[in-house]
Amino acid sequence: MISSFSEPIYCPNLSCADPRNTFGRQQCAACETDLIYRYVWVVGQAAEEVPTGKVIADRYFVIAPQIWLDSRPAVPPSVPEQLPDSIMPYLHLYPQRLHTPEVYGLCSLGEAPEATEVLLLENVPINNFGSLYPSILQAWSGTSAARQVYWLWQMLQLWAPLSEQGVASSLLVPENLRVEGWRVRLRELHPGNFVPTLRDLGDVWSGLVESAQPEVQSRLGEICQFMRRSSMNLDAIALELNDLLLEQAAKLPLHLEVVGMTDTGPQRSQNEDSCYPTAADFQSSKTSGNDKLIPYLTMVCDGVGGHEGGEVASQLAVQSLKALIQNLLAEITQQEELMTPPMVIKQLEEIVRVVNNVISAQNNEQGKELRQRMGTTLVMALQLPQKVKSSEDLPSNNSHELYLVNVGDSRAYWIGKNYCQRLTVDDDVASREVQLGHCLYWETQLRSDAGALTQALGTRDGDFLRPTIQRFIVEEEGLLLLCSDGLSDNDLVEHYWENYGPEVLEGKMSLEAAVQSWIRLANEKNGYDNTSVVATHCRMSPERLVLFDPAVASAVASAPVSAASVSLPMSLPRSLQKSGLRAEPPLRESSKQLLYPETSPAPEEPVKKRRFKLLLPLLGLLGLMLACGALGLWVRSLESTQPGPEQLPPPPETPAPSPSAIPSPGAEIPSESPSPSPESTPAAIPSPGAESPSPSPASNPAEIPLPEEATTPSPSP
Secondary structure, eight states: OGGGOOSOEEOSOTTOSSOEEOTTOSBOTTTOOBOOOEEEEEESHHHHTSOTTOEETTTEEEEETTEEEESOTTSOOBOOSSOOGGGHHHHHTGGGTTTSOEEEEEEEESSTTSOEEEEEEESOSBOTTSOBOOBHHHHHTTSOHHHHHHHHHHHHHHHHHHHHTTOGGGGGOGGGEEEETTEEEESSOOOOSSOOOHHHHHHHHHHHHTTSOHHHHHHHHHHHHHHTSTTOOHHHHHHHHHHHHHHHHHTSOOEEEEEEEEEOOTTOSSOOEEEESOHHHHHHHHHHOOOOOTTTEEEEEEEESSTTTHHHHHHHHHHHHHHHHHHHHHHHHTOSSOOOHHHHHHHHHHHHHHHHHHHHHHHHHTTOOGGGOOEEOEEEEEEEOOEEOOSSSSOOEEOOEEEEEEESSOEEEEEOSSOEEEOOOOOBHHHHHHHTTSSOHHHHTTSTTTTEESOOBTSSOGGGOOOEEEEEEOOSOEEEEEEOHHHHGGGHHHHHGGGTHHHHHTTSSOHHHHHHHHHHHHHHHTOSSOEEEEEEEEEOOSSOOOOOOHHHHHHHHTSOOSSOOOBOOTTSOHHHHTTTOOOOOOOOHHHHHHHOTTOOOOTTHHHHHHHHHHHHHHHHHHHHHHHHHHHHHHHHHHHHHOOSSOOOOOOOOOOOOOOOOSOOOOOOEESOSSOSSTTOOOOSSOOBTOSOOOOOBOOOOSSOOOOGGGGSSSOOO
16 A cells, blocks of 8 residues: 555654655665654544545645555644644543544645644554554454453443543444454544433444354343443443453463563663562572462562662562552452452552552651652552352353553553554653643653653652552453563664564563563663563463474574673573673662661571571481382282272373463653653652662573462463
8 A cells, every 4th residue: 555655755863864765665765764654543524535645735645534644754743832622632531542542733624715624643543554443343243252341341441531521422433443452442532412321332332232242142231221221320330241251251261471670771880670570589489489479460660769769669669569469369369259440449559559658758767858759660560360250160260350550651561463552651741741631742742851750659648649550351362561661761662562572472482582682672772771671471372382492592592782780590591691691789788778777687597597408308308208108008008909900090191281470461750860862851859760779680580480379271360
């Protein structure tokens, strides 16, 4: 489609000597900058009548009805000084950008004075070839029962925020609802000419239910009947739909593998990032067996507060969250009833506020004010191991629920074989200004303080904290990627995900090698900050994964690292020890006093440990002798009791259990210290990444220790 145009596409590098390129090229012929193919959706009847192939405003090429390609992506589009009221719902719904489009600009069609202004939308459900993703009607009959229910659940979650903006009618037009894998996306927002109700939504769903999968058709029909009753509210419908969703998801297999690493970077002397799990966490789990959070919990924290502040805050957050989440999981496992999403979200909010106040109390005790106060960002993923009994004949299984918590600008991504989806929205000035309706997102990037954080853990009292918590269902194979802004800055994940994500999903690269590659990418392309990456491979298969090609993994793992320093225990696999990643310096004594104020060394402890280790071989030998003796007595008793020489048939072979690991899928605080990007600037509170000591044990085990419950073919955490 693109190659049919004779008009040029321009290089986004404004200093390029020869920016004109022919359509279809991926890099500029003159400067080798990656070319940007930005497709926009054009709102309005006037746009429907523009013929394909026409050039609009000397920059937009009409690819298809209402789909235009911007050939000059580095040049700002036209935007009036006073933003029209018609675009305000798009701006206020920016936190829902996973599902809703964003305003790119406006364009005049026709000659003055009869010219018509049309609205241009970006972040729209259009693929890399300029075609719309299928509508929900087109994809409905060919998808699984679990996904059909999941699509409806997402629509129901959008009902309240869209209703607040007067655009809930957008959910009543099936052609406007597009699906990209598991995700429901809106092509545009429809204000409508009436105030829709749940009854109207139920009428739309009824048309879908007629061709729903047999195992959910009856239940969905009942839910549609409930929606037609005036006495039924949104919460009651949500509970009914959630029960059906969890039942269907619990029938799916789920195997999980997790790898986490943190890296100081080529320009830093200390690491203010912390993440979980690391190699040290896996090693501790192997030796003690006390860590029951693997593979259910992953997190990344990026410290704010500079020298001997950010590192303490990020580590304090990780340690506190681990303890509190452990208590939450213990409480949930003791309950017979399922905990509903609103209840889980409320519990997680309270946990995050408790951790916030722990860090805030440290600041208060040390008399730290304003820019001196330490804090940290947080992105955390919790795969909640609730059990669902889908029927009397089927055993309970994992409900596949994934909860994401984020504060600050550390991010979460979901990477499938054909797409990369950003799941979180940054808490920064740029996002705040868009949500308040002050300007468009690309306009905020022109501000010097665009990347300054608007909230972080520990900088203020917990009553002022507003963590964002989302619930997803893991029902397709993919990678859940958590990272600090050392990697996410300049949209590196969006630009380079295809180099690593599909390779892991197809078994051509290990998860370990992919995490190493992402850290190298961050060091080479950004390089001015610490980087932390925790990736989870979520597999929807009952079979054990065939390992990647060792030759490929070895080549990736042995590639040089640009001045990186990742802490690796000596017990890690050789592939990591040969990767060029060197050990990280330990915490300074002053930081240890902040983080561990009551700890003191016990000189006798190493001796006691050595004595205990000497006893282990003797105890093992004694246990082996007792076991052999018991086995001999048991065999003799069998020989004396069996009447004849006829042998019993051997027991049936049972396949080896498959491994599993984690789930699929105010005051301004500067988010970055010195950074090449114009978005980040200093603000009231020190920026994440400012130099300060921090231990960052990297983790990248080839074999992941799993809880006993997670080793069954269908893990039931």
